[in-house]
Amino acid sequence: MTTTIMVSDEDDVTENGQREPAGAATERTEYVQSLERGISVIKAFGEDTPRLTLAEVAKSTGLARGAARRFLLTLQKLGYIDTDGRYFFLKPSTLEIGYSYLSSLPWWKSAQRVTDELSRDLGISVAVGVLERDTVVYVAYGLPDKFAISGRTVGTRLPAYASAIGRVLLAYANASEQNEYFSSAHLQKLTPATQTDVAKFKAALEDVAQNGFALVDQELQLGLKTLAVPIRNRAGVVVAAMGIDLSSLPGSVETLMQSALPKLTRASARVTEGFAN
Known part of the structure; x- marks a missing residue:
C-alpha cells in the first residue's frame, strides 16, 4: 500500500x-x-x-x-x-544537492584537478573558495596525501575577513557588494593578530587588489599562514580564489612567497582555462 x-x-x-x-x-x-x-x-x-x-x-x-x-x-x-x-x-x-551546485560551475572540474596537482607539487593543502554572504565556502580542496586526515574539505566554511581566500574575494568585489558586506559583518578577534579595525581592513583590501594576492598571517588561527590569489573567468571577472597553507613549509614567509606565489598564480590561470569559451 x-x-x-x-x-x-x-x-x-x-x-x-x-x-x-x-x-x-x-x-x-x-x-x-x-x-x-x-x-x-x-x-x-x-x-x-x-x-x-x-x-x-x-x-x-x-x-x-x-x-x-x-x-x-x-x-x-x-x-x-x-x-x-x-x-x-x-x-x-x-550529497546530490550539493553536487548539483558544483557540477553547475563550468570550471569546477578544472579547479579540483588543478588543486590536487598543486597540492601534490607543493606538499601542502590547497583550496578554492567562493564568497557566500560573509563566509568563504570551499568548492575544491586538495591534500598531498589523499589518505591524510584534515579538518577541512569541500563545503568548509570560514569567516571571509580572517582568511586569505576571503580577503581576495572581498578585495575584488564591487563597491555595492563591499558595502553590503560591511553593513552586516562583525569583525571579531579570533587570535591576537586578527584585524578588526574596519578602516585598516579596507586599506588591506586595497593592497590585495593592487598586489594581486592576499597573505594572512595567524589571523584565523595561531600558527596558520595562508596565501591566496584570484581566479578569473574568461571575461576577467573574479569568481573565486585559490589559497594554500604555508604553515608546514620551512623558511621565512618572504622566502615561501617567492617560491609559492608564482606556482599559485599559474595554477589559478589554469583554472581559468577550464571555463567554456
Whole structure:
C-alpha cells in the first residue's frame, strides 16, 4: 500500500503555537515557505548534530512537532533522510544537492584537478573558495596525501575577513557588494593578530587588489599562514580564489612567497582555462 504524505495549512503554526498573520501569504505569493522549511530540516543536521530526534528537529527549526514529522517523513520517502525508529539522520542522497551546485560551475572540474596537482607539487593543502554572504565556502580542496586526515574539505566554511581566500574575494568585489558586506559583518578577534579595525581592513583590501594576492598571517588561527590569489573567468571577472597553507613549509614567509606565489598564480590561470569559451 502506498502512503501519500501531505503538508497541510497546519504547517503555518510554529513550535510556540503562533500562526503567521493572515496577509503574510498574500504578500509572498511567489515565496514557497514549505520549501524553506523542508530545507531547514535538512540543515538541522550537521557535524555536531548527525542524529536528531523528532523533538530536536522541531526545536532546531522552530516547527511544530506535527509539521516537523511530516517534513521528515517526506524527506525519508524521497531518500534524503532515514530513521532507526527514534533518531533521524541524513542519507548519502543529500550529497546530490550539493553536487548539483558544483557540477553547475563550468570550471569546477578544472579547479579540483588543478588543486590536487598543486597540492601534490607543493606538499601542502590547497583550496578554492567562493564568497557566500560573509563566509568563504570551499568548492575544491586538495591534500598531498589523499589518505591524510584534515579538518577541512569541500563545503568548509570560514569567516571571509580572517582568511586569505576571503580577503581576495572581498578585495575584488564591487563597491555595492563591499558595502553590503560591511553593513552586516562583525569583525571579531579570533587570535591576537586578527584585524578588526574596519578602516585598516579596507586599506588591506586595497593592497590585495593592487598586489594581486592576499597573505594572512595567524589571523584565523595561531600558527596558520595562508596565501591566496584570484581566479578569473574568461571575461576577467573574479569568481573565486585559490589559497594554500604555508604553515608546514620551512623558511621565512618572504622566502615561501617567492617560491609559492608564482606556482599559485599559474595554477589559478589554469583554472581559468577550464571555463567554456
